[in-house]
Amino acid sequence: MISPTPDQMASVTFNAEGLVPVIAQDVANGDVLMMAWMNAESLALTFAEGRMVYWSRSRRELWRKGDTSGDRQFVREAYFDCDGDTLLFKVEQEGKGACHTGERTCFFRSFGDS
Amino acid sequence: MISPTPDQMASVTFNAEGLVPVIAQDVANGDVLMMAWMNAESLALTFAEGRMVYWSRSRRELWRKGDTSGDRQFVREAYFDCDGDTLLFKVEQEGKGACHTGERTCFFRSFGDS
Numbered sequence: 001m002i003s004p005t006p007d008q009m010a011s012v013t014f015n016a017e018g019l020v021p022v023i024a025q026d027v028a029n030g031d032v033l034m035m036a037w038m039n040a041e042s043l044a045l046t047f048a049e050g051r052m053v054y055w056s057r058s059r060r061e062l063w064r065k066g067d068t069s070g071d072r073q074f075v076r077e078a079y080f081d082c083d084g085d086t087l088l089f090k091v092e093q094e095g096k097g098a099c100h101t102g103e104r105t106c107f108f109r110s111f112g113d114s
Numbered sequence: 115m116i117s118p119t120p121d122q123m124a125s126v127t128f129n130a131e132g133l134v135p136v137i138a139q140d141v142a143n144g145d146v147l148m149m150a151w152m153n154a155e156s157l158a159l160t161f162a163e164g165r166m167v168y169w170s171r172s173r174r175e176l177w178r179k180g181d182t183s184g185d186r187q188f189v190r191e192a193y194f195d196c197d198g199d200t201l202l203f204k205v206e207q208e209g210k211g212a213c214h215t216g217e218r219t220c221f222f223r224s225f226g227d228s
Contacts, residue, residue, distance in 0.1 A: 004225040011223070021135055023146060030144030032137055035200040047225070079221035082213050086149040088221045099196050107193035107202040109125070111161070112116040 001050050002078055011084040014040065019055060020087055024098060026105075027076045027090040033098035034106040036063075038087070050075050052091060071095030115164050116192055125198040128154065133169060134201055138212060140219075141190040141204040147212035148220040150177075152201070164189050166205060185209030 014020050019037040026033050036054040038046065042062055045053040049064075052073040056063040066072030077090040097104030128134050133151040140147055150168040152160065156176055159167040163178075166187040170177040180186030191204040211218030 002226040008223075008225050021149060023137055023149065025146060032139060032146065032202050034195065035135060035137065035149075078225040080223055080225065081148065081220040082215050082217070082222070083220075086220075088146050101196050103196070106195040106197075106200075108196070109122075109194055111118040111122050111192040111194065 002047055002075060004047055004078075008080070009043075011080055012040075012043065012087070013083065013085040015085070019057070020085060022052075022054065022087045022089060024052060024073055024093075025088060025090050026093055028092070031105050032107055033073075033091070033093060033104070036065075043087075046075060046089075047078075052089060065098075066094060069095065069100070071097060073098065116161055116189060118161055118192070122194070123157075125194055126154075126157065126201070127197065127199040129199070133171070134199060136166075136168065136201045136203060138166060138187055138207075139202060139204050140207050142206070145219050146221055147187075147205070147207060147218070150179075157201075160189060160203075161192075166203060179212075180208060183209065183214070185211060187212065 018039050022038050024033045039055045042053045042055045052065045054063040072094045073091040079088040099106040132153050136152050137149050138147045153169045156167045156169045166179045168177040186208045187205040193202040213220040
């Protein structure tokens with residue numbers, strides 16, 4: 001379990017809506033799985049529970065990733081960027097994947113010739 | 115050079131400020147290098163020039179990554195997510211890295227014991 005220091009937590013800059021963008025990356029193969037948002041509460045819960053807890057902007061509620069789908073994301077490493085305004089979590093992705101479409105990653109569509 | 119189709123470009127959803135978050139990932143080793151923003155113009159320029167052109171929110175101007183530092187990012191693969199509201203570019207990172215601090219990735223600080 002990762003225990004962030006107060007200094008590290010103070011380095012996180014939330015936007016005007018009180019949110020910070022969070023990138024989830026598959027610790028197993030480096031694939032970027034998804035990008036979503038956290039508020040201060042969901043960030044604290046993510047560290048406390050060791051699994052990704054986002055803030056759903058559409059539903060305006062805490063979003064414990066995988067509670068519905070069963071496909072939880074367990075925190076293995078966590079980083080904040082130079083400005084503190086974006087977070088990167090390396091996660092162990094449970095089940096079939098991160099995307100509600102059933103794909104493993106949300107970035108399953110590419111630009112260019114398909 | 116990647117030539118996005120009109121359908122693919124129409125899948126991109128910009129936020130209320132006309133911006134979309136963009137993740138740059140090192141195509142060589144899978145490291146997430148940075149997250150920044152593009153507007154429609156910078157996205158079109160990115161594809162037209164084959165290198166990352168962001169929109170600087172602080173300076174409110176086009177930001178041709180590497181014009182000052184020399185550390186350009188050349189586009190190798192590009193993806194949009196299931197909602198079309200986040201983009202992922204796999205890039206060839208030139209020079210010493212993506213971060214203005216001199217680090218290769220902006221995510222060089224981790225949460226937890228250091």
